[in-house]
Amino acid sequence: MSNPERKPPRANPSLCPGAAEPKEPDLNDFTSLGLSAPILAALEQAGYTTPTPIQSQAIPPLLQGRDLVGIAQTGTGKTAAFALPILHRLAAEPKRAARHGCRVLVLSPTRELATQISESFRVYGAQLNLTVATVFGGVGHRPQIQALRGGVDVLVATPGRLLDHMATGQANVANAEILVLDEADQMLDLGFLKPIRQIIGRLPKARQTLLFSATMPEQIARLAKDFLRNPERVSVAPV
Ligand code: AMP
Numbered sequence: 001m002s003n004p005e006r007k008p009p010r011a012n013p014s015l016c017p018g019a020a021e022p023k024e025p026d027l028n029d030f031t032s033l034g035l036s037a038p039i040l041a042a043l044e045q046a047g048y049t050t051p052t053p054i055q056s057q058a059i060p061p062l063l064q065g066r067d068l069v070g071i072a073q074t075g076t077g078k079t080a081a082f083a084l085p086i087l088h089r090l091a092a093e094p095k096r097a098a099r100h101g102c103r104v105l106v107l108s109p110t111r112e113l114a115t116q117i118s119e120s121f122r123v124y125g126a127q128l129n130l131t132v133a134t135v136f137g138g139v140g141h142r143p144q145i146q147a148l149r150g151g152v153d154v155l156v157a158t159p160g161r162l163l164d165h166m167a168t169g170q171a172n173v174a175n176a177e178i179l180v181l182d183e184a185d186q187m188l189d190l191g192f193l194k195p196i197r198q199i200i201g202r203l204p205k206a207r208q209t210l211l212f213s214a215t216m217p218e219q220i221a222r223l224a225k226d227f228l229r230n231p232e233r234v235s236v237a238p239v
Helices: 037-046 053-063 078-092 111-124 142-149 159-167 184-189 193-201 218-227
Strands: 068-071 102-107 132-135 152-157 178-181 208-213 232-235
Touching (some): 037 078, 053 232, 068 078, 102 193, 184 193, 184 218, 193 218
Parallel strands (some): 068 232, 102 178, 178 208
16 A cells, blocks of 8 residues: 555664674574575665664564564664564465455554554565555545455554454454564553454464563553463663
């Protein structure tokens, strides 16, 4: 879906202070994290040379299919930390999304963040044949309904509008394989806790679940406890 507010993710050299120095032959580059060639090519195109700390820590367990709780703020490279292994897993097991369905559901607190996340999936997945749709409130339903009709690989949505589409049968999350709750503390602040629980109730129990949050208030910790299975925990300092 097109959106005039789209901003392509840009390489941020300050995130990776060692990027210009000679590379260590170890975990400090994307190749050794186990990502596939089309994703590595897209990263090179985007100018990313070195994984950020959240990426080095989160990508290996996510590639193994583990659940994950990430304590990280925007600016740490957390979007790529979840988008890259998700794209790798989708491409490794190609499958058609069900009609009105999605293989991956990313819940985001705001329209702006949802738009950025979708754009990141498109950039990192530029060499993969995958579809991405974005759903948020405050705009017409019709283009979103059209985008959802045939099913999509990745659906990025704010909780309220997604529930609207689920209520009318235009969105169906029953076959989602991976769920990401991004900026969970923000979603709590915006009153989305109940909608999130309603949406998760419609997802299959057998799935991979990721939760990212800058802080861990009690209600978010409980959400993680209720819906994640033996999650890997990673935490990085704000940039
Ligand atoms: P995020 O925290 O996901 O919002 O990312 C912050 C910014 O850093 C975005 O502009 C990304 O495009 C950029 N970025 C993410 N990972 C890297 C990386 N490994 N190297 C350079 N820039 C990056």
